[in-house]
Amino acid sequence: MKVQYQLLHKDKETGARRGTITTNYGTFDTPMFMPVGTKATVKMLTPEELKDCAAGIILANTYHCWLRPGEDIIAKAGGLHKFMNYDGPILTDSGGYQVFSLAKPKDITEDGVYFKSHIDGQKLFLTPEKSIEIQNKLDSDIAMSFDECPPASASHEYMQKSIERTLRWAARGKAVHKNENQSLFGIIQGGPYEDLRKLSAIETVKMDFDGYSVGGVANDGEPKEDMYNAIRYSTPYIPEDKTRYLMGVGEPLDIIEGVILGIDLFDCVIPTRLARHGNAFTKDGKINLKNAKYKEDFTPIEDDCDCYACKNYTKAYIRHLVTSNEALGGRLLSIHNIRFLIKLTEDIRKAIEEDRLLSFKEQFKTRYEKIGKNR
Numbered sequence: 001m002k003v004q005y006q007l008l009h010k011d012k013e014t015g016a017r018r019g020t021i022t023t024n025y026g027t028f029d030t031p032m033f034m035p036v037g038t039k040a041t042v043k044m045l046t047p048e049e050l051k052d053c054a055a056g057i058i059l060a061n062t063y064h065c066w067l068r069p070g071e072d073i074i075a076k077a078g079g080l081h082k083f084m085n086y087d088g089p090i091l092t093d094s095g096g097y098q099v100f101s102l103a104k105p106k107d108i109t110e111d112g113v114y115f116k117s118h119i120d121g122q123k124l125f126l127t128p129e130k131s132i133e134i135q136n137k138l139d140s141d142i143a144m145s146f147d148e149c150p151p152a153s154a155s156h157e158y159m160q161k162s163i164e165r166t167l168r169w170a171a172r173g174k175a176v177h178k179n180e181n182q183s184l185f186g187i188i189q190g191g192p193y194e195d196l197r198k199l200s201a202i203e204t205v206k207m208d209f210d211g212y213s214v215g216g217v218a219n220d221g222e223p224k225e226d227m228y229n230a231i232r233y234s235t236p237y238i239p240e241d242k243t244r245y246l247m248g249v250g251e252p253l254d255i256i257e258g259v260i261l262g263i264d265l266f267d268c269v270i271p272t273r274l275a276r277h278g279n280a281f282t283k284d285g286k287i288n289l290k291n292a293k294y295k296e297d298f299t300p301i302e303d304d305c306d307c308y309a310c311k312n313y314t315k316a317y318i319r320h321l322v323t324s325n326e327a328l329g330g331r332l333l334s335i336h337n338i339r340f341l342i343k344l345t346e347d348i349r350k351a352i353e354e355d356r357l358l359s360f361k362e363q364f365k366t367r368y369e370k371i372g373k374n375r
């Protein structure tokens with residue numbers, strides 16, 4: 001079965017969408033934040049812990065699964081769900097993002113992309129067809145088209161050529177997609193350029209994918225307004241009955257803004273990456289548990305958080321674990337940070353249902369930014 005998006009309600013002021021996505025592995029609510037399981041594992045968390053965080057869907061990286069252990073071993077195990085013992089929905093990316101970060105400009109050809117493995121330097125070649133074949137074998141619920149990921153600084157001229165090639169790659173990938181139980185999403189590119197986003201969106205939608213993603217927005221140092229514009233220029237052309245997925249975005253304020261601009265699904269490594277460096281999200285901004293002021297703070301990270309870490313442990317204890325390089329410290333912070341972002345999407349869903357997303361955004365933003373600065 002292909003994934004089905006159902007629109008339940010639109011926020012009256014912003015048009016933000018409250019809905020559900022149904023897959024072979026269950027139905028989940030949207031907007032939703034998707035934790036990233038890079039190497040077929042969300043770092044340090046078991047599937048049970050992800051469920052306790054109320055994760056609706058997780059992401060696994062095709063590039064990493066392809067290199068290690070290899071898609072054939074995962075297929076022999078019965079696909080990603082069986083291999084990693086996760087019986088909820090899984091999305092795989094195309095591998096493009098990692099490959100483009102490893103490739104030099106001359107290695108990007110019409111056929112595909114040459115690059116060197118980050119593990120052993122071996123020269124490898126990834127094509128749109130190969131990306132889809134790997135994802136078919138991984139047997140995720142949602143596969144992504146292989147797209148070029150040009151830098152945000154790319155000129156209008158380069159970006160136009162790039163999106164035209166991405167459209168040809170999308171058609172090549174779609175032509176070889178053979179897994180009936182797997183949906184395939186198209187990716188809209190075009191950088192910060194309104195005309196190119198429109199062109200990319202219209203032409204990608206013409207190919208009739210099972211859902212659509214807005215790509216090329218999570219660039220380091222890119223002005224926020226460019227990111228918001230890229231979404232603003234893309235979503236109006238996506239049919240209402242299809243999922244809209246914003247790739248690589250997980251900062252709380254960006255999630256709220258993304259939903260306002262019509263996005264249903266987000267993913268980002270940020271909650272687990274922050275955790276490994278001793279940081280926690282709170283409604284008052286990010287805090288670093290390594291800070292000496294938490295040495296004798298025997299309260300949870302957040303009093304009203306329902307996560308396993310906050311229900312059972314204090315800041316002083318987590319600080320002790322983090323400063324002693326104990327793995328449990330990163331684990332507890334990962335659980336809290338993932339739950340924080342998923343709880344944020346729960347609060348957003350409630351605000352949409354009650355047509356008060358704008359006032360929710362103002363309240364959240366005021367507290368998150370203002371008090372956060374004092375930390």
Ligand SMILES: [Zn+2]
Pocket residue numbers: 301302305306307308309310311335336337339
């Ligand atoms: Zn918590």
